[in-house]
Amino acid sequence: MTHALTATKPDVVRTPELARRPLTCAMQWARSASVACALAVHARVAAAESFGAPLRWPLAGSARELRGGFGEPRAGHFHAGLDLSTHHHTGAEVLAPGPGTVERVRMSGVGYGRCLYLRVGERLLVFGHLDAFMPALAAYVDSAQRATGDYDVDLWPAPGRFRVASGERIAWSGESGAGPPHLHVEIRHGDFALNPLLAGLAVADTIRPRLERLVLEPLDEQSWVNRCAAPHVVSLRAAGETLLVEGRVRLTLRATDATNSARELPVRVAGARWNGAWVECRMDSISWAGDMSQLGWLLDRGRVTGSDGVILDAPAGFRPRFLASSRPDDQAVELVRVEAGAAPRPLELYARDAAGNETTRRVWLRGPHRGESGPDTTRVAPMPRAAHAKSASAHPRPAPQPRWSFASLPDQHVRVRVTGAPGGLRRVRFERGGTGPESGIATMAAWDGAGWTAVLDVNGTPDPDGFWLKGTGADHRAWWHRGTYALWPTSSPMVARIEDWAWFDIDAAHAYEPGVAMVRSVPITGLPPGAHGVRAACCIEPVEMPLRKPVPVTLVLPAGLDPAHTSVCRRDAEGGEWDWADAAWDSSTRTFRTESGRLGEFALIRDDAPPEVTLRAAPAHVRATAYPQWELTAHAADRLSGIDGRHSFLAVDGTRVPTEWDPEAKVLRWRPRESPRPGRHPYRVEVVDHAGNRTVRSGAFVITSP
Numbered sequence: 001m002t003h004a005l006t007a008t009k010p011d012v013v014r015t016p017e018l019a020r021r022p023l024t025c026a027m028q029w030a031r032s033a034s035v036a037c038a039l040a041v042h043a044r045v046a047a048a049e050s051f052g053a054p055l056r057w058p059l060a061g062s063a064r065e066l067r068g069g070f071g072e073p074r075a076g077h078f079h080a081g082l083d084l085s086t087h088h089h090t091g092a093e094v095l096a097p098g099p100g101t102v103e104r105v106r107m108s109g110v111g112y113g114r115c116l117y118l119r120v121g122e123r124l125l126v127f128g129h130l131d132a133f134m135p136a137l138a139a140y141v142d143s144a145q146r147a148t149g150d151y152d153v154d155l156w157p158a159p160g161r162f163r164v165a166s167g168e169r170i171a172w173s174g175e176s177g178a179g180p181p182h183l184h185v186e187i188r189h190g191d192f193a194l195n196p197l198l199a200g201l202a203v204a205d206t207i208r209p210r211l212e213r214l215v216l217e218p219l220d221e222q223s224w225v226n227r228c229a230a231p232h233v234v235s236l237r238a239a240g241e242t243l244l245v246e247g248r249v250r251l252t253l254r255a256t257d258a259t260n261s262a263r264e265l266p267v268r269v270a271g272a273r274w275n276g277a278w279v280e281c282r283m284d285s286i287s288w289a290g291d292m293s294q295l296g297w298l299l300d301r302g303r304v305t306g307s308d309g310v311i312l313d314a315p316a317g318f319r320p321r322f323l324a325s326s327r328p329d330d331q332a333v334e335l336v337r338v339e340a341g342a343a344p345r346p347l348e349l350y351a352r353d354a355a356g357n358e359t360t361r362r363v364w365l366r367g368p369h370r371g372e373s374g375p376d377t378t379r380v381a382p383m384p385r386a387a388h389a390k391s392a393s394a395h396p397r398p399a400p401q402p403r404w405s406f407a408s409l410p411d412q413h414v415r416v417r418v419t420g421a422p423g424g425l426r427r428v429r430f431e432r433g434g435t436g437p438e439s440g441i442a443t444m445a446a447w448d449g450a451g452w453t454a455v456l457d458v459n460g461t462p463d464p465d466g467f468w469l470k471g472t473g474a475d476h477r478a479w480w481h482r483g484t485y486a487l488w489p490t491s492s493p494m495v496a497r498i499e500d501w502a503w504f505d506i507d508a509a510h511a512y513e514p515g516v517a518m519v520r521s522v523p524i525t526g527l528p529p530g531a532h533g534v535r536a537a538c539c540i541e542p543v544e545m546p547l548r549k550p551v552p553v554t555l556v557l558p559a560g561l562d563p564a565h566t567s568v569c570r571r572d573a574e575g576g577e578w579d580w581a582d583a584a585w586d587s588s589t590r591t592f593r594t595e596s597g598r599l600g601e602f603a604l605i606r607d608d609a610p611p612e613v614t615l616r617a618a619p620a621h622v623r624a625t626a627y628p629q630w631e632l633t634a635h636a637a638d639r640l641s642g643i644d645g646r647h648s649f650l651a652v653d654g655t656r657v658p659t660e661w662d663p664e665a666k667v668l669r670w671r672p673r674e675s676p677r678p679g680r681h682p683y684r685v686e687v688v689d690h691a692g693n694r695t696v697r698s699g700a701f702v703i704t705s706p
Contacts, residue, residue, distance in 0.1 A: 055097035055120070055200035056166055058127065058185060059084055059173070064203045067182050069257065069265035070195040070354075071283030073299050073308060076597070077292040078283075080193035081126065081186035082201065084173075085262075090131045090181045091626070092173040097125060097200070102162035102170075105133065105141055106154045109645050109661040112184065113177025116170060123199065128184035131174025132627040137162055142673040145658035152646070172627060179664055192285045195268065197354035204260040208359045209267045209351035211236040215252035216245065216336075217304055220413050221443060221455050223247025227368075227376035229415060229455045230448035231305050234363060236349070242364040245338040246373060251279075252300045254309030255351035255359075269352040270310050272335060275345065279325040279335050281310040287321070293597070294320045296546040297512050303407065303544040315410055315513035318548070332410065342367030375446040375454070383423035383474065402469065404483045408515040408545040412459045412489050416467060419451035421481065424474030428452050432487075433465040442470070458516045462494060463487040466518075485518040485541075501556040502538035502602070512546035522601060525574060528639035530609025534561065537603035543572050550595035555583075555604045557590045565691040566606040567641070568594045578605060580641040580690050607691035611638045615685065618701035622675040631671040632701060634685045636661075641690035648687045652676070678703045 057064060068083030086092040096118060103124065104117035112128030116137070119125075132138060140162075144153045164170055173183040187199040197203065217231040218224050224246050225232040231252075234240055251272055257265040271280025281298065297320045300307045314323050316332045325333045336347065344366040352358045400420035407415040416430055429442040445452040452469065467483040488496040490511035497503040498521050506517055518541045524533030534557065557563055568583040583594035592604060614635040622630050632650060636643050645661025650670045660669045668685065685697045 053098075053121070053200065054202060055123075055125075055187075056095065057201065058095050058097050058125075059086070059183060060093050060095060064259075064261060066203065066259060066262040066265060070193075070197065071268075071286070072266045073295060073301060076295065078286050078295060079266075080286050080288070081128075081184055082196050084183040084185060086173045086181050086183055088181055090172070090174040092183065093169050094127055094130065094171040094173055094183060096120075096164040096166055096168045096170050099166045100125070100164060101160055102137060102157055102164070103159075104154070104156050105137060107141060107145070107660075108152050108177060110663060111177050114171075114174065115177075118164070118170065122189065123194075124188040126184075126186035126188060127171060128186075129174055129176050129178060129182060130171045131176065132172045134164075134170050135627075137170075138627070138673060149649075149656045149658065151658040151660045176660075176662075191289050192287050194285050195283065195354060197268075198284060203262075205258075205353060205355040205357065206260060207258045208357040209255050209257045209353050211253070211255050211349055211351055211359055211361045213254040213307055213309060214349060214363060215254075215300070215305055215307055215309060216243070217250040217252065217409075218415075218455055219248040219250055219334075219409050220411070221457050223249060223455065224375055224446075225249060227372065227374070228446040228448050228453065229375060230417070230446070230453040233305060233307070236361050236363075240363065242344050242366055244368060244372060245336070245365045246340065246368050247337065248334060249336050249338075250304075250311065250313040251335060251347075252304050252307055252309040252311050253349055253351075254300075254307045257351070257353045267351040268354045269350075270312075271350055272312055273348040273350075274335050277326045277335055279312045279323065279327075279333050280350075281312065281322050282324060283322060291321055293549075294322065296544070296597075298322055301544070303542075303546065318512065336365070338365055338367045340367050340373055341369065375444050377427065377444050377446065379447040381421060381423050381425050381428075381447055381452070402481045404467070404485070406518050406542040408513075408542045409455065410513050410515075411457075412491065412514050412516050413455055413457055414516045414518075414542075415453065415455050416483075417448070417451045417453045418445075418469050418481070418483075421452060421469065421471070422473060422479060425452075425471040425479060428469065428471035430454050430456060431468040431470060432456070432458070433463065434468070445469070458487055458489070460489065462489065462492060462496070466520075483518075485520050488517045488519055490515045490517060490545075496540075498538050501535060501558075502554070504538070504540060504551055504553045504602075506540075506547075506551045506599075510547055510549055510551050512548050515545055517541065517545065517599065522574070524603045524605070526571075526576070526578065527605065528609070530607065531578075531640045532606045532608070534558065534566070534604035534606065537601045539601045540599040543598060543600045545599055547597060547599075550597045551599070552593060552595050553602050554591050554593045555602065557592065557604060559590065563587075563590075563592075565608055565693065566592070566604055567691065568592050568602055569605045569640070570596055570598070570600050570602050572598075572600045574601070578603075578640060580605075580607070582690060605640065607638075607641045607689065607693065609639060610693040610695045611636050611643060611687045611689050613685055613687050613695045613697045615697055615699045620702055620704045622703065622705060628671065628673055628675065630675040631669055632683065633670075634668045634687075634697070635666055636668055636685075636687045636695075637666050638689040638693075641693075644688045644690050650683055650685055652683045653681055676701075676703050678705060 065085040067085045072079040098120040100120035103119040106115045114130040116127045175181040187196045214234040216225045255267045257267045313333045344364045346362040350360045402420045428445040443454045445454040464486045466485040470480045473479045491508045491514045521536045522539045568581045569578040581594040583592040616633045618632045649659040657670045682700045
């Protein structure tokens, strides 16, 4: 089965074609028909109960303000629940939305922080970023932490041990794991997180979604929008002109939702209709097993223009679970194709929220008339302002160097863009191959307002010769610049290499769609004090190329160098920060190997700088509060490899205590269930970074009152 697991209200579905798709739960990743059928039946029960039994709001008061919505894009994943506002304060009472049993409780310094899982009938409710648990549960967690000496625990109480009534206080809200203060709520059924606004929680919502922007992206060397190969952005807030489109274009739609008390939320459904066909994205449920990795497939977080919109397209045979289309799954979506001479035709766009509010817009597209086909090669890059100045500066700025960028397109096409070329260029074109600027097969480029752009078909075997950008300058002399990239089709089974010191695997099993990777070596720059680069960095682009699974990257450590404190680091591009990866070391081949879900720059870097630790004064007095809040903290920071929270800790009175590592605040924290007895207490802080460097500090605190 290939349809999305959804919990959909039938009366909300208004597209005629959608009625033919199952409205109950199904699973794209099911490996057999029997498993898929069982999941679908199981989910129908959950959906029916959810819609028939609304849940109580888990925070006291009448305000139901949201800070984040279901399906919202976050760093590397979709948001699987709702973020409820606590008005920037911790300590709001969290109430059981229905009668149930605590099924699981988890403590972590990252992710959901202090987290409680409450079983209410067939639904599992998850409450994250808590500050404290109800007393009986807090004692249970404290006992497990003291027994192990570790803060991080994942506990499953005996069934029925912690029963709660509807409206009973179960916790207090906080900002553990991730801030600022708020309450994260999920509603799960099996492995799926359901949209809480469809599964029992409700907010007042009489506001229609807002269609913000549409991006039309040419997909091959015979396609253009307004005679340019660059993505064309259309504002949907005002009526626009009819667009000139030729060939195949991919759609990216940006829409936002609002409730009566919140703004800038994700929409539940976003879609488009064209020439009797349709495609739409439905955010009704998210599978923890397979869907989080689809963020790069579905959303434009830099892959097109960085719009954060939904990319309403998919390759043949491998469709994101959230994406539905009138075309069979074994065919590419490819909704919009406009032939030469085609009369204006409406592209209908729509967005729908969980309450059923809907907004539609129309954008008119037409084909080119005679003399309008192909790219507009008459536009000329403007001359720099300094060239027209009456007097030049005594120290003129150096001319910018051309900068190449790439975007992956279907069927081994790539959009190439160069900025920083001289002003006044004419007859600009891209060519492939060769080490000299001799003539070759050229693709004409168009000026997109800031750079030269074209879509190239780079089908074929790996090519080490890269690209040339050529043109005629304002002085009528030939100008050229070489992009020194090796081209590696992602459908090739060959391993891409840089000489004998770097290689990576990015074949058809790894790539979301058949594309092309551009590979080169670059200097290692931007290192903090105490860090040292080894040889050079391996640069693999486009950084935003969507991947089906992580790409293995291997770097060789030169003979005679010690592997201690060394690993593979990655960043998006020059100027970004390096991220440390705990790469596997193979002493027999002297290689470090890691797997990365994103392309970019990869380098071997040695980190010899120990963490920086600052002791903080602990309160001498213990305040009477609803739950224990006294804490001992120390600030810890590391400039490259980062703090290893699992091996960093506080020891008080000679005994290691459960220590929380808060990476957002860069704080090690001990908050005991019972405050220390009055008197002086020596303590020690031991902080380790991921490179193995260690820092130890000692101090003491005094408690003057119980």
